[in-house]
Amino acid sequence: MLSSATALLSAVLLAAPGAAGAGDPYFPLDGNGGYDAQHYTLDLGYAPATGQLRGVATITAKATQDLSAFDLDLDGLTVRSATVDGRAAGWRRDGNELVITPAAGLRNGRTFTTVVTYDGLPQPIDDPEIGASGFLRTDDGVTVAGEPHAAATWFPVDDHPSDKAAYTFRVTVPNGRSVVANGLFAGKAAHPDGTTTWTWNAADPMASYLATISVGRYDVTSYDRDGIRFTDAVDASLDGPTVKAARTGQRMAYSGAEVPAYKRLTHTVDVPAGGATLSFGAVLETADTGYLMVEAHTVGQDNWTTLPEQSGLTFDYAGELCHDLDTHPFLAHYVSQQPDGTCSPDGTTGHWNGQSSFNYGGEFGDWTIDLKPFAGTKTEVAVTYLTTVPQPDEDSTPRTGVYLDDIKVSTGHSDTSFENDGDTWDGWALPPAPAGSRANPGTWRSLTAARLPMSATGQxxxxxxxxxxxxxxxxxxxxxxxxxxxAGGIVSPALFDFALETQTRPTYNTGFFGWQDIADSTVVHELAHQWYGDNVSIKQWKDTWLNEGFATYAQWLWSEHEGRTSAQGQFDYSYSEIPADDSSWNTPLADPGADGALGGAVYGRGAMALQALRMTVGDSTFFKILKTWTAERSGGNGNSHDFAALASRVTRRDLSGFFTAWVFSAGKPPYPGGSGPNAKVTAGPPRHGLPGLLPTGRTVRY
Structure with a gap:
């Protein structure tokens, strides 16, 4: 017989500190041992003006051994106090470890609650692979996003994906800011001091790096569809126009965004014998088939040409313009189809110069046009917005058009800033489209910034x-x-160079929303992570292909669904274009090294491995494997060996040879079935190069 007193003494003698890491070979001190975190309640106060964070973290956990002490991960910040089950606990800092010593030992299997009070200025992580990540301040708030390290920069945590937990976020910020986080919105409460507390509950198990908050001015949209609550938050500045203010005065000229269109803003100029210059401010947010150009001809003569911008803002590359001669026959003055199928920038009377861009941002760029070619003549000058219908291989993303202000001619005549002063255009004319072009659905308009359309990025x-x-x-x-x-997403103004699958609500930087098809594909990638990476998380960081390869493969499936390159075409192109001596084959897919855990190979090779498996086992069985993986490990974790074993079990085949070649070994595997890619689908990559196809020299971050 063992008395209770003897048993208690024995437990105390056997109690030991939990490990300072979760045992991950890539990041040995990430995570901790001795307990299983079950729930985090984060009561936070954030001051955007100073970046100061105040926090009280309440952590419910279950001991997995007899504990005399345990660690939490915490990077920087100042700890003020710690308690365990309501009793003051000892604590000390050891690098990025916060070591907690409870007043009494904790028995194996006991559920206990730790409360840590802390504050400070969280610092972003400067990662050589992905740049700035973690706690990222913005002009009006903050966004948290980072992988594999981020959580420990803003709260004490068992920071490893093997220990998933539920979360409650209660974040207090100044009035006028919104807070968006993981999970479901649970309400907000205003306080007399001019602050509001926002509450979000994320009840499903979540890896710590997927926890997020975004504080700022957001346009938040929520709705229910198919039993799912969607909440999307877009940086409010994107809902406004690209151009926030006129260059001078209150108004500017705006082209509109119709397709096709040929909109001229013209004026007749007496160009002196010594020449003259035309100058203006311009912001371009044009589609790939939209252009700003300056045309000119001598009055009474058909010697039309386009004139180059003096600092090199225009180009004389004609591209696909010859395909648009039926739409805009007048372009034959500037371009001509050549026998070899190319489009020459020389036409019947002149030369092509134009600019198509959406990289100006909202600031007016200075354009200067030399009118010397028309020296000593009466010249009609046209500042022209031209759009054509996209060809099948051209981007069809709609954009907002061109914005002009402060047109000046060096002769001192013909100046205008488009103000509503009784003579808005100051002698500049708005003629119809040239003969042969479809009638313009609208014309240049003089508008204030308040009447301009939403930015293309926002749209x-x-x-x-x-x-x-x-x-x-x-x-x-x-x-x-x-x-x-x-489900949903957050588009943040923070300066970071990736998108992240923060659970239920992925976080994106604005750069992913430059092209509609790339934006859609990126959203597909992050939403696919909700199955692969979030619901089923990896056990160790060496298995990131189970996250990124699967999400990239979802993009391949979406591309096929959208009528673009098929998954088989993506595979064949990648297999053909990545030679056997390429560095992307240098490590096993399931063990790419710490520096390669988020490198391009785990994306592209991971997707290729899945398509190769599909080619090996057939469509029906392949998708049964994918569904079984998510069903059996829902809310949990897995690794490459687990996935290989499941595939063999579902197929009732020994697939060890396949997984050895494609997952567990370095080197380029043989083409599945041995025949090689179908030449019909290897003509080129998907438009804009969807991720994972060209890993050489390129790191892709999603």
Whole structure:
């Protein structure tokens, strides 16, 4: 017989500190041992003006051994106090470890609650692979996003994906700011001091690096569809116009965004014998088939040409313009189709010069045009916005057009800033489109910034988010039911160079919303992570292909669904274009090294391995494997060996040879079936190079 007193003494003698790491070979001190975190309640106060964070972290955990002490990961910040089960606990800092010593030992299997009070200025992580990440301040708030390290920069945590937990976020910020986080919105409460507390509950198990908050001025949209609560947050500045203010005065000239269009703003100039210059401010947000150009001809003569911008802002590359001669016959003055199929920038009377761009931002760029070619003549000058219908291989993303202000001619005549002063255009004319072109649906307009359309980036982001229900329904057919009860996304103004699959609400930087098809594909990638990476997380960081390869493969499936390159075409192109001596084959897919855990190979090779498996086992069995993986490990973790074993079990085949070649070994595997890619589908990459196809020399971050 063993008395209770003897048993207690024995437990005390056997109690030991939990390990300072989770045992991950890539990041040995990430995570901790001795307990299983079950729930985090984060009561935070954030001051955007100073960046100061105040926090109280309440952590419910279950001991997995007899504990005399245990660690939490915490990077910087100042700890003020710690308690365990309501009793003051000892604590000390050891690098990025916060070592907690409870007043009494904790028995194996006991559930206990730790409360840590802390504050400070969280610092972003400067990662040589992905740049700035972690706690990222913005002009009006903050966004948290980072992988593999981020969580420990803003709260004490068992920071490893093997220990998933539920979260409650209660974040207090100044009035006028919104807070968006993981999970479901649970309400907000205003306080007399001019602050508001926002509460979000993320009830499903979540890896710590997927926890996020975004504080700032956001346009937040919520709705229910197919039993899922969608909440999307877009930086409010994107909902406004690209151009925030006129260059001078209150108004500017705006082209509109119609396609096709040929909109001229013309004036007749007496160019002196010594020449003259035309100058103006311009902001371009044009489609790939939209241009700003300056045309000119001598009055009474058909010697039309386009004139180059003096600092090199225009180009004389004619591209696909010859395909548009039927739409705009007048372009024959500037371009001509050559026998070899190319388009020459020389036409019947003149030469092509134009600019197509959406990289100006909202600031007016200075354009200067030399009128010397028309020295000593009466010259009609046209500042022209031209759009054509995209060809099948051209981007069809709609954009907002061209903005002009402060047109000046060096002779001192013909100046205008488009003000509503009784003579808005100051002698500049708005003629119809040239003969042969379709009538313009509108013309140049004089507008204030308040009347301009939403920025193209904002329109693209909203359009992509509007397709989230469609995307989830599409992926559910291949991956099984969507695993959570809420979904959505955050487009943040923070300066970071990636998108991250923060659970239920992925976080994006604005740069992903430059082209509609790339934006849609990126959203598909992050939503696919909700199955692969979030619901089923990896056990160690060496298995990131189970996250990134699967999400990239979802993009391949979406591309095929959208009528573009098929998954087989993506595979064949990649297999053909990545030679056997390419560095992307240098390490096993399931062990790429710490520096390669988020490198391009785990994306592209990971997707290729999945398509190769599909080619080996057949469509029906392949998708059964994917659905079984998410069903059996829902809310948990897995590794490459687990996935290989499941595939063999589902197929009732020994697939060890396949997984040895494609997952567990370095080197380029043989083409599945041994025949090689079909030449019919290897003509070129998908438009804009969807991720994972060209890993050589390129790191892709999603």
């Amino acid at each position: 693209i982001a909203h359009a992509s988010f509007a397709r989230e229900p469609e995307m989830l329904a599409f992926m559910a057919r291949s991956f099984g039911p969507y695993p959570f009860d809420t």
